[in-house]
Amino acid sequence: MFENVISIKDFGKDDIEFILREAENMEPVASGERPSSVLTGKILGMMFYEPSTRTRLSFETAMKRLGGSVVGFADTGATSAAKGESLTDTAMMLAGYSDAIVIRHNLEGAARYISDIVDVPVINAGDGAGQHPTQTLLDLYTMKRFFGKIESLNVALVGDLKYGRTVHSLAYALAVFGVKMSFVSPPELRMPDSVIHDLEGSGVEVTETERLDDVIDDVDVLYVTRIQKERFPDPEEYSRIRGAYHIDRDMVAGRDLIVMHPLPRIDEISPEVDSLPQAMYFRQAFYGVPVRMALLKMLIRERSDSPE
Amino acid sequence: MFENVISIKDFGKDDIEFILREAENMEPVASGERPSSVLTGKILGMMFYEPSTRTRLSFETAMKRLGGSVVGFADTGATSAAKGESLTDTAMMLAGYSDAIVIRHNLEGAARYISDIVDVPVINAGDGAGQHPTQTLLDLYTMKRFFGKIESLNVALVGDLKYGRTVHSLAYALAVFGVKMSFVSPPELRMPDSVIHDLEGSGVEVTETERLDDVIDDVDVLYVTRIQKERFPDPEEYSRIRGAYHIDRDMVAGRDLIVMHPLPRIDEISPEVDSLPQAMYFRQAFYGVPVRMALLKMLIRERSDSPE
Amino acid sequence: MFENVISIKDFGKDDIEFILREAENMEPVASGERPSSVLTGKILGMMFYEPSTRTRLSFETAMKRLGGSVVGFADTGATSAAKGESLTDTAMMLAGYSDAIVIRHNLEGAARYISDIVDVPVINAGDGAGQHPTQTLLDLYTMKRFFGKIESLNVALVGDLKYGRTVHSLAYALAVFGVKMSFVSPPELRMPDSVIHDLEGSGVEVTETERLDDVIDDVDVLYVTRIQKERFPDPEEYSRIRGAYHIDRDMVAGRDLIVMHPLPRIDEISPEVDSLPQAMYFRQAFYGVPVRMALLKMLIRERSDSPE
Secondary structure, X not given: OOOOEOOHHHOOHHHHHHXXXXXXXXXXXXXXXXXXXXXOOOEEEEEEOOOOOHHHHHHXXXXXXXXXXXXXXXXXXXXXXXXOOOHHHHHHHHHHHOOEEEEEEOOOOHHHXXXXXXXXXXXXXXXXXXXXXXXXXXXXXXXXXXXXXXXXXXEEEEOOOOOOHHHHHHHHHHHHOOOEEEEEOOHHHOXXXXXXXXXXXXXXXXXXXXXXXXXXXXXXXXXEOOOOHHHXXXXXXXXXXXXXXXXXXXXXXXXXXXXXXXXXXXXXXXXXXXXXXXXXXXXXXXXXHHHXXXXXXXXXXXXXXXXX | OXXXXXXXXXXXXXXXXXXXXXXXXXXXXXXXXXXXXXXXXOXXXXXXXXXXXXXXXXXXXXXXXXXXXXXXXXXXXXXXXXXXXXXXXXXXXXXHHOXXXXXXXXXXXXXXXXXXXXXXXXXXXXXXXXXXXXXXXXXXXXXXXXXXXXXXXXEEEEOOOOOOHHHHXXXXXXXXXXXXXXXXXXXXXOOOHHHHHHHHHOOOOEEEEOOHHHOOOOOOEEEEOOOOHHHOOOHHHHHHHHHHOOEOHHHHOOOOOEEEOOOOOOOOEOHHHOOOOOEOHHHHHHHHHHHHHHHHHHHHHHHHHOOX | OOXXXXXXXHOOHHHHHHHHHHHHHHHHHHOOOOOOOOOOOOEEEEEEOOOOOHHHHHHHHHHHHOOOEEEEEOOOOOOHHHHOOOHHHHHHHHHHHOOEEEEEEOOOOHHHHHHXXXXXXXXXXXXXXXXXXXXXXXXXXXXXXXXXXXXXOEEEEEXXXXXXXXXXXXXXXXXXXXXXXXXXXXXXXXXXXXXXXXXXXXXXXXXXXXXXXXXXXXXXXXXXXXXXXXXXXXXXXXXXXXXXXXEOXXXXXXXXXXXXOOOOOXXXXXXXXXXXXXXXXXXXXXXXXXXXXXXXXXXXXXXXXXXX
């Protein structure tokens, strides 16, 4: 069906729906309820040039729950990369030891570059300002799983919409489903015009606002992202803005919506929200496991089933 | 039977005896003689906020010998904790990926706090000055395994009895078995009065001395701990004291006792003791595996056997 | 057959040929084509006191492809070694948790020292300026696999022949097969006289030259090694020498030879060589897996098959 997972833009609506259905079948294995030996004897190679907890551990969990194993590195300290080995050489080596590669790299395009070189499937786990397609798939899965379908939703993306690769990819994917979107951010962190232009070109309805209050009565999903201190030269301006986009219990309790966040959060969402039924971010993190299991199974098993 | 392993004080004599019997059944699996698939498909989540070799690797070994897998982190360098993620959020994430969590943390109470939040079993692998219950269980197992029973033993705890969480927990557990104890330490590093008071209140016989010679003819177990240089402002005083509690071959050879140590040792026990039959500390380290296997099997399998 | 793998000098020609045959049987498992449960339930203990990517990951891959697991450390940051624990104590602990130990250490002799202490098999994965026998075995396997036999080959060792433990071990092993060798290096980095003397004593033909051109028409194998900048006080001298031993496309294309390299390379071989059929270094890295599988199977399984 597909050989690599590099950018969410490579996937059509049918592809995405197929992956989400497969992920749902995986849930009993993902939760440890049902053992699986689908990938017994198979090895996932991990190349993490940037630190990651959630993405890395959920890929590891996905592989191990399927009976497979993992080799590779979580940072570059104890590796040949520290001796000056090229990305190409490291990838060629790891491809020799594994049945698929997951790569996180600080440079945009690194994953696609590697996928052109090695003869095993490659999954992009985040390449700098570029793509993070498995995050987008688990975000979509979370919405699908809760609401039953994605098409008719009304989704607000909140916070830093300028720098976050997560919200850009998610916006493109939601557009494929015709989802109505609101972009809620301070002026300094607006969704880039190029993204808005693309989305409008694809026929979806998008609105922009600085105020959460403008949209909160209408949305099904509040997708909250981190606003990084480093974006603001003036600490007071940062404090003011952080406060304006902070999600607390009063804002959410009793409303017919879910709160999502790619995590880690710092203080965008008050901990008192965690116990509300609207809080979906920990469940969302767990959903990374069945989604990544579906991808690993498709990429690795289908490949080994096909004639040499 | 129990849902978490947080403090040895949560376990009665019957609980402890049950765990030690289960551990003995685990020995052929722990040594690699007999494979096991008791925990196939299950995942242990490791949260090690402080470095550890023995505890961490023996938990990993225990889980893998039972057919299970491990995910998590051995230090916080390559994790979201480095980005400022809270302990709660990290634990919620890892609980979504695993069937049980093992945590080592520098703050007392961290393990119990986590066990109240997540919906998987939690095992405390050391929380600051607090508890390290699996160490205590393997210490008890070592005595039980060598002498057949714990009740009638005479145990000397030697070295730094003031700061070591290991010796405090062990003393409380030995009291449950009515064991006669001697505390051998320099005055600066005496067993805290509060502990002695508790022990005497439970009816066991304890004696205190500064001199090993006073007790060595009577004890079955010399449990030696590390005296840390940092405790002494004066290096000469440190040297003098270190010498007074140093265990060498002459002190031990031919006597009817065993020498235990939680390891790592620096120079509390002379390497020439290692080859004596009295030296039990490497065997003791190995016993961490069957004891932790017994706990993992009880916590994870019984949970998944029970109705949802 | 043998209990440890410490130095290639411990292996006779028959031993080596047996290992290479076993490695060939392992290839379908090494490539993930065929699952194996030969070492299910078994654990390999890894003690890496120096960073390594290829050696460490290929041992891990080998163990996991055979159904086994790995515990240990990839660097000493998060371990008791950082607290001052002795090599002996760390090895005794890990031997208690595992069925075989792989050690890389900065001190020559460390692996043999450990093998005398612990009661599980020990594999040397590089001990300082000493030995790296599994590298030598995979080098030999690469030649055997490509040419069908090793005996009649003509092998040029190129680059830094003075400091590289890899080329010294390889030269001794090639001598066992009566291989004709050329040593191509700058005068500063000549093969040590002691090695040449030993080789000539064993009856093999060796020649020395500074110029690649002198040998390139006659050799079957160009075995290229890294020339380290640190060896040259004068950066210009380093540049000149690096250039003289640089392998590019024109030098190799169309010739009846293979190019090998233990990797990581920096710039000894031009990337444009990678796509030529002569480029064997990535294949060579992969061959580390079947060779190490053969060793692990022999050391661990034969041990557990034998009566206690």
